[in-house]
Amino acid sequence: MKPKDERKIQQIFQATLKLVEANGLAGITMSEIAREAKIATGTLYIYFKNKEDLLNALFSQCRRSAVAIYFKGYKEEESFKTGFKKIWMNLLSHRMQHFSEAVFIEQCNHSPFITENLKEVSKQQIQPLFILMERGKKEHWIKNADTTLLLTHIVGAINNVARYSHYHRKPLKPAMVKLLFELCWDGIKG
Amino acid sequence: MKPKDERKIQQIFQATLKLVEANGLAGITMSEIAREAKIATGTLYIYFKNKEDLLNALFSQCRRSAVAIYFKGYKEEESFKTGFKKIWMNLLSHRMQHFSEAVFIEQCNHSPFITENLKEVSKQQIQPLFILMERGKKEHWIKNADTTLLLTHIVGAINNVARYSHYHRKPLKPAMVKLLFELCWDGIKG
DNA sequence: AACATAAGTGAATATCTATTCAGTTAAAAG
DNA sequence: CTTTTAACTGAATAGATATTCACTTATGTT
Structure with a gap:
């Protein structure tokens, strides 16, 4: 077929x-x-099969590809800060280098096209990041706050910066990336 | 008519x-x-006149109402931290109490319905916040970084937290709000 | 090459949605 | 109360868009 x-x-x-x-x-x-x-x-x-099927298939692929990028080069045995910085960088890279995919994923989350089931499944793929954050709290690197809340704060900031950079055609220079990481890190550190 | x-x-x-x-x-x-x-x-x-006109009128009203909320009770003569905290709280309150408007505004920014002109105009209404941030830098309260970048980081974090709270039906308790402000403040402070 | 099968096409059709308008109801004026 | 005007209605129309299908082109098989 x-x-x-x-x-x-x-x-x-x-x-x-x-x-x-x-x-x-x-x-x-x-x-x-x-x-x-x-x-x-x-x-x-x-x-x-139809438009809905196309969009669902694309959503599924985008999520898979995104998760692969988030954890590229990440090693659990490294220090918390090293691991966290790696994933933070990967998140930012994903938004910058696969911007249209990031936009698509975000818009799908507010859309009737994508099945609820698929939305849910996709969220469970970032478990390793949760585990890392829990470890960060135990080792007193970061504030003792709800992990989901911490991640929501961090990811929201990254997403918005990437959006800004794209729509205003302002590439993020290394110095800016360094600063952005500090905004994030100084915020969460314990 | x-x-x-x-x-x-x-x-x-x-x-x-x-x-x-x-x-x-x-x-x-x-x-x-x-x-x-x-x-x-x-x-x-x-x-x-038509659908586009309806959506543009709604967008316009939502932006106006949003800006009014952002600066409610804000007084330029207060200390930087007091003023910043006031506006930060107002931003969060807006996203929480007028969630559907916030969603609508965000979606409009990625939509062909809203005229480019209207999108631009709406962004110039938050000048006082830019001025406040510049002052914060001069007085060495906060890191000496590009103001737009700082605000993009801050607002992105707030937006995402509000989204999370809404879609997962997790109200933000005062302790959580206090923590979220610290995540933001500790991040930007110089 | 001749045949069989799969992939691709785009005009035609079905479906859905924006917009209009002839007719109705409500409000205001005299 | 009668007349005039404005607001409202929802079925009918016009305009888009999704989906289908009879036909064409490409690919593989004997």
Whole structure:
């Protein structure tokens, strides 16, 4: 049934991401996706059952790819601060280098297209980060606060900075990244 | 022409906000808005030229109301920390007590419905906060970093915490608010 | 090459949504 | 109370967009 030309699927995904970044989830149509991907609209329906199916598949891939980036090069045996900084950097890198994916994920979380189930599953993939933060508290590196609250604060700050940098075309220079990490670290440290 | 039954306009706005919070900007239709507001679809077009006009008017009102809340009770003559804490609290209160408006504003910023012009204008209304931050740097209360970057970090953290609290039905207890302010303050302080 | 199968196409159709308008009801004026 | 005006209604229309399908093109098999 469904052909598995991975190249074409990625072509469709890239087209969708580009359009969502430009026009928002509210603004995309199947024919636009097809045009952007340089295929016929009918072809979309060879690879995906319908629009909802396409968006869910893309959401799923974006989340998986995001999580892989978050933990790239992370080693549990390193010190808390080293590990935390690594993941913090990875989070920022992801938002900067895969901006359209980050936007897509965020918009999906407020959208009726993505099934609730898929939204939930995707959140459970960052367990190692929770574990690291718990360790940070035990070793008295950071404030003794609810882990989810800490992470929500941290991630929110990162997301917003990445958004700002993108929409205002202000690349983040190393000095700025260093400062941003300090804003975060000085905030959480115990 | 347009009648000015302010009560009915607010009814329409509230209905729209409710639906956007539930289904996202991508998911709303004029007939749903009308049903939610308990009026006929045709009536929407008595008060607004079209859908775009409705959303722009709502965006405009939401921004105005938001800015009013941010600076409520703020006095320039107070100390930096007092003033900053006041505005920080106001920001958080706004996101918590007017959550659907905050969601709407955020989604509009990634949407083709809202005119670029309106998006720009709305950003210039928070000048006093910029001025306060500049003062904070001069008086060596806070780190000497780009003001926009500082604010982007701070606001991103607040937004995300408010989102979390809402979607997970976890009210923010006073102790948590105190902690969140410390996360922010310890981060920026010089 | 001849055949069989899979992939791709895009105009045609079905579905959905914005917008209009002829008719109705409510409010205001005389 | 009658007339005039404004507000409102929701079914009908117009305009988009999702989805299908008869047909074409490409790929693989004998």
